[in-house]
Amino acid sequence: MNTLGTTTIESMINMSSNLDKSTMQLVVDSQPDNRVSLNLHRSWFITVRVLLEGKEMELDTIMESCLVTTSFKQLIVESMGMVDAFCAVYQVKEILPIHNLGDLSLQVSFIPKFHPTTRSLYKLDTTLAQFVGRQYLSKPKYALTLIHAYARENNLKTKSNIICDETLQIIFGRPWIKLSNTWNELSRHVKMVPGEKLMISHNLTEFAKTSCSSLEVLVDSDMNLFPVTWSLRGQGCGGGLLTKIKSEVGGRKKENKRWRKHKSL
Secondary structure (H helix, E strand, O other): OOOOOHHHHHHHHOOOOOOEEEEEEEEEEEEEOOOOOOOOOOEEEEEEEEEEOOEEOOHHHHEEEEEEEOOOOOEEEEEEEEEEOOEEEEEEEEOOOOOOOOOOEEEEEEEEOEOHHHOOOEEEOHHHHHHHOEOEEOOOHHHHHHHHHHHHHOOOEOOOEEEOOHHHHHHHOOOEEEHHHHHHHHHOOEEEOOOOOEEEEEEOOOOOEEEEEEEEEEEOOOOOEEEHHHHHOOOEOOOOHHHHHHHHHHHHHHHHHHHHHHHHO
16 A cells, blocks of 8 residues: 555644643623713723633734624724734724713624644535544645545546545545546535634623633643544544554564664664
8 A cells, every 4th residue: 555645644644732721710890980071971991811721822922813893883993903912002082972881782703723733624524534534634634645545555547536435525525536536525514623713792881791601722831722523533433544553653663673673783
């Protein structure tokens, strides 16, 4: 069988798994601005902080973006920068009178600064996952490589088509597919996993108020953040061609080790 860039695939499978689960907490506080403005319109100060396992974190190390918005046309939201490394401040101003504060809400969306390798994670549907042996892949075109390798090994390739045997028909649902259209056919079985983020709906009142939201994340020894779904990227789902390749790579390594030992005698 073709090695399919086995070094790359093996490194993908054997990426560091020394990740500890931690709780990230987004804390939003609002405080009415009690200073009386000339136009008598109200305003509020909003602060945003993030804790990891109860410890306040410097935002530039843990925050990809933070967005504070409102659906009320009578309000505007302005960023006022940072109080310190741990706290971002916003001001919400009333530009037209709002008589009922009963449901005056803000939406706070916080995206953690995850490790760059986690920017893309893809989930395979059941039929493709059974073939590959993985339900999640960080590089979905590995599945395409495996399809081509399987077709080549089983003499299913013609000049312009892949003939679908029983195994491939389970995936594609037809007796053959065009070589030039393989990825388009395969991509129907692959979906990008949405990025994880923290969301809070925070109601403004005439008094100080705090809202919190939490998210489970994974943290490595260098304090790099990973979404919880990242731990699923190497999970097997029984058999699969990728599992077979990993086994073959391991076998070749053992064989090479024995050969080097023999030569040293």
